[in-house]
Amino acid sequence: MKRLDGKALLVAGGGADGPPNKGESLAIGNGRAIAILCAREGARVVVTDRSLASARETAAAIVAGAGRRMRWKPT
Numbered sequence: 001m002k003r004l005d006g007k008a009l010l011v012a013g014g015g016a017d018g019p020p021n022k023g024e025s026l027a028i029g030n031g032r033a034i035a036i037l038c039a040r041e042g043a044r045v046v047v048t049d050r051s052l053a054s055a056r057e058t059a060a061a062i063v064a065g066a067g068r069r070m071r072w073k074p075t
């Protein structure tokens with residue numbers, strides 16, 4: 001049982017602007033980070049963004065399980 005099983009999350013601004021950090025394949029902003037982390041914990045996540053391409057990137061990262069593989073660390 002994951003911590004957010006049965007929960008649903010809607011993230012506004014769930015994409016990310018800017019280039020990825022060095023050594024990472026995906027740019028990370030607050031919305032993208034929370035979307036990936038909550039999906040990893042079992043939530044069903046709806047990602048919205050003013051950039052559809054960026055929202056789709058987040059959705060693809062969730063589907064690909066990128067949240068587990070990324071080397072991103074909170075600071």
Ligand SMILES: NC(=O)c1ccc[n+]([C@@H]2O[C@H](COP(=O)([O-])OP(=O)(O)OC[C@H]3O[C@@H](n4cnc5c(N)ncnc54)[C@H](O)[C@@H]3O)[C@@H](O)[C@H]2O)c1
Binds near residue numbers: 051
């Ligand atoms: N308090 C802190 O410590 C702290 C730290 C980092 C960032 N921030 C703030 O948090 C905010 C987000 O930062 P980030 O690094 O995650 O940014 P980001 O630019 O990586 O991500 C923001 C996302 O929101 C989307 N967006 C912007 N306006 C939108 C709108 N009207 N509707 C839908 N989507 C929209 C953008 O397209 C982008 O994908 C900024 O205001 C930043 O200053 C605060």
